[in-house]
Amino acid sequence: MQFKKIGVIGAGTMGIGLTVDLLFHNKCVVLVDISEEILEKAKAEIIKIVRFAPLMGKGIPTMDFKIVDEMVKFTTDIEEVASCDIIIENATEDWSIKEGIYRNLSEICPKGINFVVDTSCISITKVGGCTDRPDRVIGIHFMNPVFAKKTVEAIRGYHTSERCIQEANIFLEELGKKAILVNDYTGFVSNRISHLFMNEAAFVVQDGVATPAQVDTVFKECFGHTMGPLETADLIGLDTVMKSLEVLYENYQDPKFRCCPLLRKMVDANLLGKKTGKGFYQY
Amino acid sequence: MEMNEIIEIVEEYILQNIGEDSIEHDYDIFEDGLMSSLFTITLMTFIEKQFNIKVTMEDLDIENFNTINHISEFIKKKLK
Numbered sequence: 001m002q003f004k005k006i007g008v009i010g011a012g013t014m015g016i017g018l019t020v021d022l023l024f025h026n027k028c029v030v031l032v033d034i035s036e037e038i039l040e041k042a043k044a045e046i047i048k049i050v051r052f053a054p055l056m057g058k059g060i061p062t063m064d065f066k067i068v069d070e071m072v073k074f075t076t077d078i079e080e081v082a083s084c085d086i087i088i089e090n091a092t093e094d095w096s097i098k099e100g101i102y103r104n105l106s107e108i109c110p111k112g113i114n115f116v117v118d119t120s121c122i123s124i125t126k127v128g129g130c131t132d133r134p135d136r137v138i139g140i141h142f143m144n145p146v147f148a149k150k151t152v153e154a155i156r157g158y159h160t161s162e163r164c165i166q167e168a169n170i171f172l173e174e175l176g177k178k179a180i181l182v183n184d185y186t187g188f189v190s191n192r193i194s195h196l197f198m199n200e201a202a203f204v205v206q207d208g209v210a211t212p213a214q215v216d217t218v219f220k221e222c223f224g225h226t227m228g229p230l231e232t233a234d235l236i237g238l239d240t241v242m243k244s245l246e247v248l249y250e251n252y253q254d255p256k257f258r259c260c261p262l263l264r265k266m267v268d269a270n271l272l273g274k275k276t277g278k279g280f281y282q283y
Numbered sequence: 284m285e286m287n288e289i290i291e292i293v294e295e296y297i298l299q300n301i302g303e304d305s306i307e308h309d310y311d312i313f314e315d316g317l318m319s320s321l322f323t324i325t326l327m328t329f330i331e332k333q334f335n336i337k338v339t340m341e342d343l344d345i346e347n348f349n350t351i352n353h354i355s356e357f358i359k360k361k362l363k
Contacts, residue, residue, distance in 0.1 A: 055327070055343050
């Protein structure tokens with residue numbers, strides 16, 4: 001096993017799922033976020049998933065939840081990732097925050113360490129440009145829930161080296177995953193298309209064409225989708241969806257990416273989906 | 284707690300989450316994708332909090348949780 005200790009920046013939905021998956025593959029984790037409160041919530045969620053995810057089948061191992069304390073270091077001090085074998089950044093989709101993180105990581109981490117950008121929209125080339133190692137910056141867009149998805153979207157930045165790609169593939173193999181390697185344009189493949197889909201679904205509800213349940217049922221029962229677009233939006237978090245649409249709109253200047261007013265209103269009302277207990281659905 | 288009370292609470296919770304008005308108590312809620320497998324995690328949290336019981340590693344058999352009847356029987360056993 002080449003990657004034994006993993007630095008995970010950001011203890012939100014993706015950071016939590018990633019930490020669980022790393023534990024399922026016997027890797028130690030340093031999980032960093034800005035507040036103890038966020039880390040406490042993340043720990044509770046990680047324990048819950050470690051305890052119950054084996055019920056999902058899919059070859060998920062049964063583990064004593066005490067392993068969370070043994071193998072995960074929860075910390076607000078980003079310098080604690082200095083000894084990690086690879087860094088995966090899952091902070092909020094906000095350029096000013098990400099930029100600060102990467103400038104920090106450039107100072108903290110040894111030169112040979114790769115930075116994995118787990119972003120849904122932000123340019124990997126742009127991230128690389130604010131580090132001391134653009135050749136060692138690669139995007140890996142993990143899918144939610146991380147521990148249940150075997151395929152990821154990997155994104156080659158302009159300067160990402162073949163060596164970085166090879167090492168990322170080794171890391172992913174250790175997690176039982178494979179990558180579809182794509183090039184670096186905002187939104188890549190998955191988010192550029194899926195956010196149009198979710199946004200238009202929100203417009204359909206706003207225009208009174210159908211209820212959220214009806215919209216999702218059309219896609220599940222007529223098209224065989226596992227989840228409908230609005231269930232997916234709730235799972236991702238409507239604030240994250242909205243921010244991603246804003247990034248897409250800013251980068252392409254194409255009105256097709258303008259955020260649905262209903263989505264914006266729901267975010268303003270803190271109806272963010274699963275993470276707040278209410279979005280298009282109640283949880 | 285009586286069995287019919289347990290069934291009523293479990294049924295209400297399941298119906299809220301599947302967005303339906305009724306369901307057979309022997310219907311496998313994970314078959315045909317009615318509930319995503321991810322729902323198992325939410326369901327366990329509900330069971331523990333609502334009935335003040337602990338689901339252990341030994342209890343982790345999907346057969347305990349795939350129908351309203353099975354869930355209710357599991358809860359009843361734990362409450363004894």
